[in-house]
Amino acid sequence: MEFLRFATAGSVDDGKSTLIGRLLYDTKSIFQDQMESIEATSVQMGNDYTNLALLTDGLRAEREQGITIDVAYRYFATPKRKFIIADTPGHTQYTRNMVTGASTADVALVLVDARHGVVEQSRRHAFLASLLRIPHLVVCVNKMDLIDYDEKAFTAVKEEFRSFAMKLDVPDLTFIPVSALHGDNVVERSINMPWYEGSSLLHHLEEVHIASDRNHIDARxxxxxxxxxxxxxxxxxxxxxxxxxxxxxxxxxxxxxxxxxxxxxxxxxxxxxxxxxxxxxxxxxxxxxxxxxxxxxxxxxxRPNNQPTSSQDLQAMVCWMSETFSLAPRMKLALKHTTRSSRVMVADLQYRIDVNTLHREENPESLTLNEIGRVSLRSTQPLFFDEYRRNRNTGAFILVDETTNATVAAGIIVGSGT
Amino acid sequence: MSITTYELNHLDHLEAEAIHIFREVAAEFEHPCLMFSGGKDSIVMLHLAAKAFWPARLPFPVMHVDTGHNFPEVLAFRDQRVQELEARLVIASVQKSIDEGRVVEETGPRASRNRLQTTTLLDAIEEHRFDALFGGARRDEEKARAKERVYSFRDDFGQWDPKNQRPELWSLYNGRIRQGEHIRVFPISNWTELDIWQYIARENVEIPHVYFAHERPVFSRDGMWLADSEFVTRTEEEVVVTRKVRYRTVGDMSCTGAVESEAETLEQIIEEVSATRITERGATRADDRVSEAAMEDRKKEGYF
The missing domain is CATH 2.40.30.10 (Translation factors)
Incomplete structure (x- = not known):
């Protein structure tokens, strides 16, 4: 049986938890004692319905505040595949959690509310999925039940999303109209949308071809x-x-x-x-x-005739993850890339990217928590790398603060030189 | 022309991920150690570690935190495996912690040494200067564990801070620590209970007999079958009966419950686990029933 990792991002209101709950429930992956426990907690918290978000919000603080703080991993299987879900919170202040969940994903699931169309949050999620080179992006246009399962509305969302995605590098883009609440097109194909000819979400996740996503060309x-x-x-x-x-x-x-x-x-x-x-x-x-x-x-x-780039100078996109200090030119950090550890200096901070509009702000002074920007790094020793878009394993690195030992950035190599 | 698809099945995938983690820790830490309980997860861990370093021996010792309330067959099994692998065994004894006055034994019918283990464990970490401890926890076991990193950082009090965990990206693990701090490492984080059983069957891994259905004198408490043993005080209502049971998890005899089962072979266990509607900890662990966040609270103190 094959293995598929998918990442979801979103907040409570867009139906993400309901969708995951539905996938788990309908594939019989929620156990009786888990269900009883969340039912009891829901009643205690004064909810009118069984809050499926409690399945993934496992920490005391998350339950108390009713929010998802961290990446939660959930597991389920069908006869065809085993799935790992990296479930992450969707707001801007959790960009680092989304990047973490997306780093290992084969498929990204983005939810769009059919009533509201493509909003800032959907754009941000799509951008992060493309930055992290998740090979397959699935857009679930949710709450179709609230717009009478209208094909035109679905097509409009699709067109809007597609025109935005053209600016991104998305190798495989799929749209599925769903109602997570009623289960339309989640596990079974919906009888309410006969005009939709594609697969249900689960069927798509079972069938999407991922074996060729790995680089089997450049021996590393x-x-x-x-x-x-x-x-x-x-x-x-x-x-x-x-x-x-x-x-x-x-x-x-x-x-x-x-x-x-x-x-x-x-x-x-x-x-x-x-x-x-x-x-x-x-x-x-x-x-x-x-x-x-x-x-x-x-x-x-x-291989002698197929070598990675060997250089002390790299060009990279970094997502800054520290709450306590920001990234600035001249800063020195520890770097881990493949099995190699080195020290780097931030030679230049070229631009910061607005994750909602994709607008570039040139020559910013710093990158703060959850901000993404383009940097030049100078390493004390040579690194052997490929562009991230060619190989996720040899194109990724992390930066670590040498004083606190905290992981402060995720890095994606886009080139070499200064 | 033959077409090679270059696909790994899910067990190969999980195995490769675990081996990668074992090697990474062995390469980057000075004093790693593998925590071994005799339970199925730690048996799988030992098997994976042996694979990771073959044909060399394990480059780290194996530690058992012994509550003194173990199943005798599990202890015999532990000693046999350690000998086969020519590994070094470190035993950290809860009894010794009690004798030395480091902890106070709980009393009453619900007394358990489960929580006392934390002190014994942290003392052993300090004594042996362990800087990385492999544990067999899985994220599907429990909701606090679902949030824990593969490399789980512990401060110099051995505490876990769930709100301040290091982001963990790709398979690039940050193993940097200061003296006195350590990392708990969970190579089988992404395995489910079913994966463990399928792997045990595939690899012909030997496991203690308590995992297979057998007749045993047990009594009912909180809807679980607890083994009648010298380590548990029964109340008058708790009558001993003989039942055909097996264990889904193996820990301290005072708080690990058995489930009624007819599964006598690995195939039957796999069938049973595939069909079960109750999680393994829900079915068998009194220690998790203390409160909604019992595991999170224990982990913050430095528990496994």
Whole structure:
């Protein structure tokens, strides 16, 4: 069975919780004791209906305040696929949570209220999904029941969204008219909208093709850990453990190790279960090389004729996540990229982007919490990367404050040079 | 021409993610340690760790926080696995914490050593200077856990602050800590109970017999079957009967309930788990029934 991760963003009023609740309920993924517990809590809180948001709002503070603070992960399965939902709050002040939830998603679900059409929030969610390169964007036009399941209204929302999405980089865009409350087109196709010829949301999630979303072209293997048993049985064993970050590796492949530039041949790819004939992402394997060359954690194994960019200067989009201080030029931070850690200096802050209008503000003084901007970074040592749009594994990094050790930014590489 | 699809099934996917996390911690921390309870999740954890470092031995010790109220067969199983893997076992004893006056034993019919474990655990972390502790918690188990990071930061009092968690992006884990602080690491965060059983079946992982249906003297409390043992004080109304039961979770005997079951094989367990309408903690854990946020409160204090 295949695995699909999808991210949702939204607030209570747009029906996101109802939609997720519906998916979980109709796929029998809500357990009796969970249901009883949220029913009791709903009554206690004075709600007229069973508040399905309580399923995901697990923290005391969230229940007390009736809001989603953090990313919640929910799990459900159908006979076809296993699903992980990263459920995130939708308001501007939670942009960092949305970015976190979106970073690993295969599919992004954006909700639009059919009565209100494309609003600021829908634009922001679509922009973040495209920035994070979520390959598939599904727009659920919700509350169709409140507009008499009107096809024209749905088409209008669709056109409006599409014209906005043209400015973004969205590889796959799907529109589904739904009523989360009544279940129209959520699990089963709706009888109220015979004019709609597409799939229900669940059917779409089960069928959307994700296997080709990973990069299987550019062979990338960041060395994570060197395995040296130092036992009598495996006296001379030296294996390079890691997770394939791109492309395919096979025994016999000619490879190059960065930064040294030495070349060798893959002598075997090992796993606990026996030799592996082909390793591809996201397999975690151990690679052995024919030659005795110096390889350590943070090195990158690639192909001599297909290397990542090797540079100390990178161009990136960053989403700033610190509440306590802002990003400004000349600032020094710790960076983690693949298995490599480095220190960087912010050489330049080119522009800040308004996540609601996509408007660029040139040369701002700083980026504060939840703001996204374009920066040039100078690293103390070379990094081996690809553009994020080509490879999410080798194009992403995080920035960490060296004093508090807090993760303060998510970074997406858009190029090299200054 | 053959067409390779380069797809992994869900168990391979979950396994690869866990192995990646084990290796990342081993590479970045000085004194990691794997917490092992003898329960199915920690047995799977041990299996994954063995896979991550093969053909080398585990590059960290295994620690059991022993409440002194364990199922004897689970302890025997623990010792056997540790020996097979040639791993180093550290036992942190709640009894010792009681004897040394670090904690006070609860009294009465509902007395449990569950909460006392936190002190024992934090003392052991300090004594052995552990900076990263692997735990087998899963996000589908409990609503507070659904919000917890894979790398869960603990301050120098061992406390978890749910409102101030580090954002966790892609598979780029931030393992930077100061002296005295540590990270709890949950490599199987994204697994469900069913995934665990399917994986145990696929990998032929051995598990203690208490997980399979067996006849046992039990008594009913709060709608759960508790094992009749020297560690639990029964009230007069709590009559011992023999039932065919199995455990869905294995922890301290005083607060882990059994469920009535006929499942004697892994296939039957998988069938039962697929059809169940009650979560495993809801069915079997008295420790989570204290309040709506019992788990969150314990975790803030430094619990697993």
């Amino acid at each position: 293997f960041p060395v994570q850990y060197v395995i040296r048993p130092q036992s009598d049985e495996h006296h001379d064993y030296r294996g390079y453990a890691g997770t394939v970050a791109g492309g395919v590796f096979k025994p016999g492949d000619e490879v190059m190790v960065l930064p040294s530039g030495f070349t060798s041949t893959v002598s075997s790819i090992d796993s606990f279960d026996g030799p592996v004939s082909e390793a591809f992402g996201p397999m975690a394997v151990t690679m052995r090389l024919a030659d005795d060359i110096d390889v350590s954690r943070g090195d990158m194994i690639c």
